[in-house]
Amino acid sequence: MFENQTILITGGTGSWGYELTRRLLTYQPKEIRVFSRSEDAQVRMLRAFNHNPLLKFVIGDVRDFQAVTEACKGVNYVFHLAALKHVPICEEQPYEAIKTNIAGTEHIIRASILHGVEKVINVSTDKAVNPVNLYGLTKAIGEKLITQANFQSEKTKFVSVRGGNVLGTNGSVVPFFKKQILEGKDVTLTSQSMTRFFLTVSDSIDLLVKAAEISSGGEIFVMKMSCCRIADLAKVLIRNFSQTEVNIQEVGVRLGEKLHEALLTKYESTHSYQYMDQYFIILPAHLDVSDFPQYKDLPKVALEEYESTQDLMTEEQIEKLLQRGGFLL
Helix, strand or coil, X not given: CCCCCEEEEECCCCHHHHHHHHHHHCCCCCEEEEEECCHHHHHHHHHHCCCCCCEEEEECCCCCHHHHHHHHCCCCEEEECCCCCCHHHHHHCHHHHHHHHHHHHHHHHHHHHHCCCCEEEEEEEHHHCCCCCHHHHHHHHHHHXXXXXXXXXXXXXXXXXXXXXXXXXXXXHHHHXXXXXXXXXXXXXXXXXXXXXXXXHHHHHHHHHHHHHHCCCCCEEEECCEEEEHHHHHHHHHHHHCCCCCCEXXXXXXXXXXXXXXXXXXXXXXCEEEECCCEEEECCCCCCHHHCHHHCCCCECCCCCEECCCCECCHHHHHHHHHHCCCCC
């Protein structure tokens, strides 16, 4: 579906952007536009992809509507990855988070409609579910804006994907813990009870591509994924990387942080459907499944809620997931 198409990736120099670009290149697109604020990150990515002529790097910020509008000209698909995502930073600088995560998403919607983009795939997060921090609130609003945008345009379709913690992404817990362990420092853990959803970068790209392929507009796609205690993850990393004795130091929950996350609420489960074995599709609450004929034969989800406390991985399963993600070589 991406063959000979022009694709825009906002926030394209991040961890998701690298993997998504690699995957999209296999479809032989006409052009992939990598849109981000960092000149240095773009130069590094350009070199990493050996100056691939199908890649066009665009300096810009999703806060800047003119820059977004220029980037969307002649585009068929937009993958909207750009966001401020670190919970404490968003708590401490709320206006900056609002400008990027809410106003930036609004700019993507307006520019995509203006230029007749075929489909926009918006990346959301489990923190948008029953949000307690500003980051989660901004992403929940972003989901609402993306869903509502389908009623503003007959041509452009908008869909969201909702993921958990992606292993190994910039600033995430696995490289942070690993660095502490290799330096012989104690691993700093917010709480022994804390649980999270985890998926590999490759899995997250599967979710994006699947949403782009089958969505008709308005859906939220959720991937079924593994859950674990962060303390168990730390133990596995210590066992694999420590060369001296490393302890776990509990430092307390950070500002705006939950002990547990959710990907599906009890309310959403009433209008959610099981797609294949690994996906849930949440339809807009005010529409019937008959408005989405491709889903009419799908079963309703069996879960009332989908939380990170369910079916926790053992340490052995965590180790296998890390191996699959390429973190235990």
